[in-house]
Structure formats: C-alpha cells, structure tokens
Amino acid sequence: MNNKLIHWFKYASPQSFYPLAGKMIPWFWGLAAAFGVVGLWLSFFVAPTDAQQGEGYRIIFVHVPASWMSMFIYLVLAAWAGLGLALNTRLSGMMASALAPTGALMAFLALWTGAFWGKPMWGTWWVWDARITSELILFFLYLGFIALQAAIDDPRRADKAGAILALVGVVNVPIIYFSVKWWNTLHQGSSVSVGKSSMAVTMLWGMLFMALCFWMYSIAVALMRVRAIILEREAHTEWVKELNEVKS
C-alpha cells in the first residue's frame, strides 16, 4: 500500500513522467493503427447498408467516436484541472493543457461530420437543435480554455484560471449527453444504450473499434503534447539540460 503510494507520486513529477510518456507513445500509436484498420474495415466492408439512410449512415463511424471523445476528453481535462487546484501538482496543469487542443479538434470533427450528415438526411447543414448547440458550446469552452491559458504569462496562474473555467464548464457535458432525452430535438436519440441497441451488431462493432481508435489516438497525441509542454515549462531546470536529446 505504502509502496504503491510512493510509486504513484513518483510519476506525478514532470521529470519522471517525461521519459515514461516517451516510452508509452509508440504503444498507443500502434493500438490506434490496429483499431483503426479493423474499425475502417468493419465500417466499409462488413456493416450492412442501412434500411433508411442507405450508405449515408456510414458517417456514424467517425461522428459518434469524435462526439464521445469530445465529451470524454473534457471530463478528463476537468479532472486533471481539479486535481491541480486541489493538490497543486505541477503535472496536472500540463496534462489539462495538453488535452485541450485534441478535445477542441474532436468537438470540431463532431460538428463537421454532423453537418455532413445533417445535409442529406435533414436537408440542412445546421440547426439550433439542443444537442448541436450544446456541442458547439463545448467547442467554445475548449477554445476559451486555450485562449485564457494563452493570455496569462505565468503558467501556474494560467493553470488555475483555466481550471476554474474547465470545472464550471463541466455542467455542459451532461446537457449534451441527455439533450436528446430532455428536449424534443431533431437530432436522433442515442443509438447505443446499456442493454439494448437499435443497430445491427456489425455496425455496433465498427463503431466501438473506431471509438477505441480515436481513444488511443487521443492518448498518443496528448502524451506527445504533454512532453513538449514539460520541456517548455521546465526549460531552465537541470534535468532538462541533462537530457540526451538536449545534449546531442
């Protein structure tokens, strides 16, 4: 028990997390590629044509994973930010900053693929529907978090201000998730729910593999970014100066 605790805190320091992240990145890229290949194969060659939406429904295989990740990354970001506020650990703020651009990208992709789905199915690229509007707010929350952090020079103060914004914004995530239940919206209800699913089994598998691919991708790219952030913030420490990649 005691041992575990020490181990955990050891990796909470940027100095020991930097090489650990470097070792983990290739594994997550490998997993992302593997899940991506299987997911795309299922999406395009195994999942049958949809009875109502024809081939147009295949957008689901990127739309749903991107939307899930946009919400999930926000929760993880807020958790790191909250941890940073509570424990004042250096790494937490860096993790939150590293996740924000990837989350923003996922929110953008969710909106973009949603528009490309909405046009043929509903006849419009955009509607001010509850789910779509709350997803747009999520996108703006990410951008606001990034802009706020960029506007404050002292990284520790930037972390604190960003953390408060992130924690307040958490209220938006359940609004997105439950919007299709709470309001009568144009956006269809969730296709996947615990216990029952309205989709063909192969469609579901395709979506899950694509979601795993997006998940592994997000971890890999966030770890890459956190390494850059660690170097930027710890540039004047001895351990950074002694790194092999700096010496050579």
Added chain:
Amino acid sequence: MIWNSPAEFFAMGGYALYVWGSFGVCAIALAMEPILVRKRQNQILQSLRRERIADELENEVSEKAHARESGR
C-alpha cells in the same frame, strides 16, 4: 461483400460527398495534429540545444579568462 465494384464503393450509394467529406476531413485532421505537435517538440528541443551550446561557450570563455588571470 456489399460492393460490386470500386466505382460503387466510391459512389457510396449517392452519398459520396457526405461520406468522403466526413471521413476525409477526419483523416486530414488526425494526420495534421501529430505533425504539428512534433514540430512544437522539435522547436523547444532546438532552443534547448542552442541554450546549452551558449552556456558551454560562456563557461569556456570565463574559464580561459580565469586561467589567464591566475597564470599572471
């Protein structure tokens, strides 16, 4: 197999613009982001290397000056 020919695959039952517009933009975005992050990492590494070289030169100069002074 769902598709009888590659042309049929790319036509996506008439939804080509929407399906490929979605998958294409996702592919471009997911390819670009790691490239940009890699660039950021290389930039910081380069400036750290420059700083290190500058430090070494400074040390060398001050050591030489020190040696000259103590030799006198």
